[in-house]
Amino acid sequence: MINWNNLDTLKSFEELKNVNKIDLVKAMSGESGAERVKKYSVPMAAGLNYNYAAKEIDDSILSALDKLAKEAQLTEKFEALYNGEVINTGEKRMVLHQLTRGQLGDKVMADGVDKREFYINEQNRIADFANKVHSGEIANAKGEKFTTVVQIGIGGSDLGPRAMYLALENWAKKNGTFKMEAKFISNVDPDDASAVLNSVDVAHSIFILVSKSGTTLETLTNQSFVMDALKKAGLDPAKHMIAVTSETSPLAKSDDFIEAFYMDDYIGGRYSSTSGVGGAVLSLAFGPDVFARFLNGAAEEDKLSANADMMKNPAMLDALIGVYERNVLGYPSTAVLPYSQGLSRFPAHLQQLDMESNGKSVNRFAEPINYVTGPVIFGEPGTNGQHSFYQLLHQGTDVIPMQFIGFKNSQLANDVVIENSTSQKKLCANVAAQIVAFACGKNDENPNKNFKGGRPSSIIIGEELTPESLGALLAHFENKVMFQGFVWNVNSFDQEGVQLGKVLAKKVLAHETDGALAELSKLLEI
Structure with a gap:
């Protein structure tokens, strides 16, 4: 029997809040950091790999997250979804994109x-x-x-x-x-x-x-x-x-x-x-x-998402780490940072996928909830983002977790060697450097040049952006959002928040307005 309970009623969530937090700067420095990079990694479909070494986790936190996954019945809920149960409670529909x-x-x-x-x-x-x-x-x-x-x-x-x-x-x-x-x-x-x-x-x-x-x-x-x-x-x-x-x-x-x-x-x-x-x-x-190859990549990643073992289920693991960051560590946003020009619009897609799905303040039964849900999602491809908002990511007052995506090889393969390295090598060097810079920081007597570090990130790494790896990447994030919705006990599959503006726009066009709406219509000469 599946139970749909709010996060703050789960015993495992209370245990998670009491687990000792880690010092990411210390954990990612020196040989400790090298060992973490080797250890905290999970294979994905299509040759991708999810590496979460630079996240604020250790084995104790992972154990607590595993308990949360089991008590929240994430595997059972996904199974109910793909077997055709009515999971979209708001619209009383099945959810069948898989x-x-x-x-x-x-x-x-x-x-x-x-x-x-x-x-x-x-x-x-x-x-x-x-x-x-x-x-x-x-x-x-x-x-x-x-x-x-x-x-x-x-x-x-x-x-x-x-x-x-x-x-x-x-x-x-x-x-x-x-x-x-x-x-x-x-x-x-x-x-x-x-x-x-x-x-x-x-x-x-x-x-x-x-x-x-x-x-x-x-x-x-x-x-x-x-x-x-x-x-x-x-x-x-x-x-x-x-x-x-x-x-x-x-x-x-x-x-x-x-x-x-x-x-x-x-x-x-x-x-x-x-x-x-x-x-x-x-x-x-x-x-x-x-297109068929793209579907195959997504299907293979879906199979991994059905695995009951969190440590062999990259989407579930990614989702639970995100819940820990949002509901225990209190981080309000997540930056998606693909170091691939081909993925230049992927963060924009994930904005809708994540924020339209889990931007909810009531549970799946339309009852108010007392904890935060979906984070703000934003991003740009590297290295462009480095010359835009990375200043805030490095030294701003908010800690913003990051999800990097990188590939060892470019798609066109017509690169040139400049100053002893190709452009692709320079791109990969930047993403590796940023992960360590965010995690470890840099001490400086000048406060303006001091980097506290402790800024968590993960990276999905692949050989090349292909139809299969793109399909796997898409399915990973779709399933991550789904698992987080299950944990938060919200309906990730309706979007009532987009409807009100549509209704009012029709009233404006029909000139059926009063009050502020009427005056704004006049300002816009509608």
């Missing part, structure tokens, strides 16, 4: 169908469509091949797919799988759509409209914007657009599209990169085989 990349447990039936078969069928339909576009069987009105794909969507329909595309763009070009350039339109600001349309040849562009409900205001507005541009160019929009939507959406059977591919209500937007939301654009851009 099924898009593999069957972890029992057959899951919903809406009268086997959901795994449903997702595979849609992936196959997308693959067939993409292959026909690449071969020219599906072409524009003149019979010419499409050369660019443009995704129209917002939130999870943009952030995840855009981050995944950028992550694999250079890899695909090097490996000969780059098929079509992809662009993205998300913001309802007309400057966004205009800029994208001005940068592409619309006559040779195919557009993907992504909206599960078929009613998203920003997305439908941008659809109309694009359709207008196509008409002005003398083109038939219906021969340039496809839809990714639900079968019950008004978009599903519309004559405005070449084809419609389906998703369902059991996959939240921020968890949809491995569904048709990411599948259509990535398959068109890189080919269906690359």
